[in-house]
Amino acid sequence: MANERHDELGLSDEQVLDMYRYMLLARKIDERMWLLNRAGKIPFVISCQGQEAIQVGAAFALDRDKDWLCPYYRDLGMVLVFGQSSKDQMLSAFAKAEDPNSGGRQMPGHYGDRRFRIVSGSSPVTTQLLHAVGVALAAKMEKKDHVALTTFGEGSSNQGDFHEGLNFAGVHNLPVIFMCENNKYAISVPVEKQLAGGSVAARAQGYGMPGVQVDGNDPLNVFEAVKAAADQARRGEGPTLIEASSYRLVPHSSDDDDRTYRRAEEVEEARKKDPLVQFKAYLMDAGVMDEEKESALNKEIAQEVDEATEYAEKAPYPDPEQTHTHVYAE
Amino acid sequence: MPVISYIEAVTQALREEMQRDERVFVLGEDVGVRGGVFRATAGLIEEFGPERVLDTPLTESAIAGVSIGASVYGMRPVAEMQFADFIMPAVNQIVSEAAKMRYRSNNSWHCPLVIRAPYGGGVHGALYHSQSVEKIFTGVPGLKIVTPSTPHDVKGLLISAIRDEDPVLFFEHKRCYRLIKGEVPEEEYTVPIGKAEVKREGTDVTVISYGLTLHFALKAAEELEKEGISVHVLDLRTLIPLDKEAVLEAVAKTGKVLIIHEDNLTGGFGGEVSAIISEQAFFELDAPVRRLAGPDVPAMPYSPPLEKEFMLNPEKVTNAIRELAEF
Missing domain, CATH: 3.40.50.970 (Thiamin diphosphate (ThDP)-binding fold, Pyr/PP domains)
Structure with missing residues (x-):
């Protein structure tokens, strides 16, 4: 069907189906990790659930062959689109030697992969934002046309590094995209207690760049905003701050109990706007997907996640001697 | 040059x-x-x-x-x-x-x-x-x-x-x-990270230091030479990675060690150097390892007599070396 929203954005039917596949894959990997955690097989999960549209929509708007990512710990959907596999995620979840992020050194969700220009991240929040500014500075100095995209939560937009990074990028007109994944909660503290002005995007004004608000439950909306920001950055016209709003559908992590600070009804209400449910409906309406295709996709993904889980569970742990390596160049 | x-x-x-x-x-x-x-x-x-x-x-x-x-x-x-x-x-x-x-x-x-x-x-x-x-x-x-x-x-x-x-x-x-x-040489050269250097050879007391206090030690050594005290001075140059071999060699030269830095005494790097010496060179020692360092106050005050009290100087260093030499 012509003139659907994705056509207007220059996305083919195949591409939007692919977007959905990545969103679903991220969700299924994430759900599997929770099961493994509750079964006592992996110590920790930090989740992407509810934010898949932001992550996948943004990654599709970038150039996967040259752009750089400085993601945060929920960006499962994003790193999958950039090239990491289901197996990579499970190797990380089980902390096995073959984990490409860290060789089993870091908790899951702490992405870093040289193959795909994903800079290694940490747990202290917002530090990665400055690294993206540094990558963008290097692009400018080397006259390359890659952009750096960094993501963070709305709580992180209160950290000094957020303000220092935006200002630095604004002053030096750098090709970087700052994307806030506003999921309404910083662990237990709601957005109302995080943002005095009510908006992350509005903060852009003080740093001389556009501040754009998008519906983070809609991957096409996110795609459009990130594409515009990337084009602007590549033209040498500087950074953009994007605030993509969604909702964290699960507790902060496997060690959190969100029933202590939010009502179940609120979560149920948010589930109605689940990006997966909405995007599926869009694709059905647009005639791009039908129940048959969707069920085949689900089956394929379930098998992929099964295989990844099985592989990672059997994979060897790092040798204890590895504790002492790679402190300095060897 | x-x-x-x-x-x-x-x-x-x-x-x-x-x-x-x-x-x-x-x-x-x-x-x-x-x-x-x-x-x-x-x-x-x-x-x-x-x-x-x-x-x-x-x-x-x-x-x-x-x-x-x-x-x-x-x-x-x-x-x-x-x-x-x-x-x-x-x-x-x-x-x-x-x-x-x-x-x-x-x-x-x-x-x-x-x-x-x-x-x-x-x-x-x-x-x-x-x-x-x-x-x-x-x-x-x-x-x-x-x-x-x-x-x-x-x-x-x-x-x-x-x-x-x-x-x-x-x-x-x-x-x-x-x-x-x-x-400084005119031609290109480098100094390797992680290598200390003996800045003065001596036989009675070993001083281990870096930065400004290293110069105080060299000055003190000149003074003490007149009194017949021979001071061996090791400049760490790099703290991490530490040149442990050079530290142990310098200890063996004299058997008496004074570690000097301007950083505070407690938690200062001299504690680590001292620990290494006591672990690995205990039988080389003829006296307890001594440290001379900035006092354990939050920072250096402004008023000249207070600043002077905080700072080390060649005189304080000379006294500390002499004391150790006499041990």
């Missing part, structure tokens, strides 16, 4: 490395048009332009964090913290990020960056322009920490730091900047 000052050695190293390698650039507060508040980067913006001599906003965390990002990409940033005292907002980036990047990524990513910072007192800088901050970082594996005391070592070590594949904190004692002059 030409004689240059300690700070001229910094500028020369920066200029020569920027000429040699286009990936090398400097950034910090006032490093561009002003050439640095101490003038360490004087003339660089004229030669290399504002893109490679970057005046940054007043944001230490960003100076460190942006350097990390650029170095991860493959550049060779040399960041300046205007005073070591002001490094505190950047500690998260240095300790959580730069120090751990290689380790946490299982050797996939690394940060070849240098952070230069003028430290130390004796310049009427009061609490916040006088501190020695090295002990905050010596307990953080992943960082290299360099503390040169002569123009020759400043230049050779700064070049090595810029070429190093890991993050290096390069602490320059600001009292040495114009006070200390010395010969």
Whole structure:
């Protein structure tokens, strides 16, 4: 069907189906990790659930062959689109030697992969934002046309590094995209207690760049905003701050109990706007997907996640001697 | 060989490395048009332009964090913290990020960056322009920490730091900047990181030091020679990685050890050196290991008699060595 929203954005039917596949894959990997955690097989999960549209929509708007990512710990959907596999995620979840992020050194969700220009991240929040500014500075100095995209939560937009990074990028007109994944909660503290002005995007004004608000439950909306920001950055016209709003559908992590600070009804209400449910409906309406295709996709993904889980569970742990390596160049 | 000052050695190293390698650039507060508040980067913006001599906003965390990002990409940033005292907002980036990047990524990513910072007192800088901050970082594996005391070592070590594949904190004692002059070869040379140097041979007492207090030790040694006390002086030059072999050799020379630094006594690097000596050279010792260091007060006060009380000087060092010699 012509003139659907994705056509207007220059996305083919195949591409939007692919977007959905990545969103679903991220969700299924994430759900599997929770099961493994509750079964006592992996110590920790930090989740992407509810934010898949932001992550996948943004990654599709970038150039996967040259752009750089400085993601945060929920960006499962994003790193999958950039090239990491289901197996990579499970190797990380089980902390096995073959984990490409860290060789089993870091908790899951702490992405870093040289193959795909994903800079290694940490747990202290917002530090990665400055690294993206540094990558963008290097692009400018080397006259390359890659952009750096960094993501963070709305709580992180209160950290000094957020303000220092935006200002630095604004002053030096750098090709970087700052994307806030506003999921309404910083662990237990709601957005109302995080943002005095009510908006992350509005903060852009003080740093001389556009501040754009998008519906983070809609991957096409996110795609459009990130594409515009990337084009602007590549033209040498500087950074953009994007605030993509969604909702964290699960507790902060496997060690959190969100029933202590939010009502179940609120979560149920948010589930109605689940990006997966909405995007599926869009694709059905647009005639791009039908129940048959969707069920085949689900089956394929379930098998992929099964295989990844099985592989990672059997994979060897790092040798204890590895504790002492790679402190300095060897 | 030409004689240059300690700070001229910094500028020369920066200029020569920027000429040699286009990936090398400097950034910090006032490093561009002003050439640095101490003038360490004087003339660089004229030669290399504002893109490679970057005046940054007043944001230490960003100076460190942006350097990390650029170095991860493959550049060779040399960041300046205007005073070591002001490094505190950047500690998260240095300790959580730069120090751990290689380790946490299982050797996939690394940060070849240098952070230069003028430290130390004796310049009427009061609490916040006088501190020695090295002990905050010596307990953080992943960082290299360099503390040169002569123009020759400043230049050779700064070049090595810029070429190093890991993050290096390069602490320059600001009292040495114009006070200390010395010969520096005209041809290209480097001084390896992690190698101490015997700055004076002696047989009665070994002094282990670095930075400004190293010069106090050399001066004291000259005085004490007249009294018939022969002092062996080891300049650590690099704190991390520590040249343990050189420390143990220096201990064996005399059997009496005095460790001197301006950083506070408690938690100062002398404690670590002393522990290594007691573990590995106990039977070489003829006297307890002694430390002479800055007092355990929060920072150096402004008023001249207070500053003088805090600071070490050749006289205090001479007395401490003499006492140990007589033990």
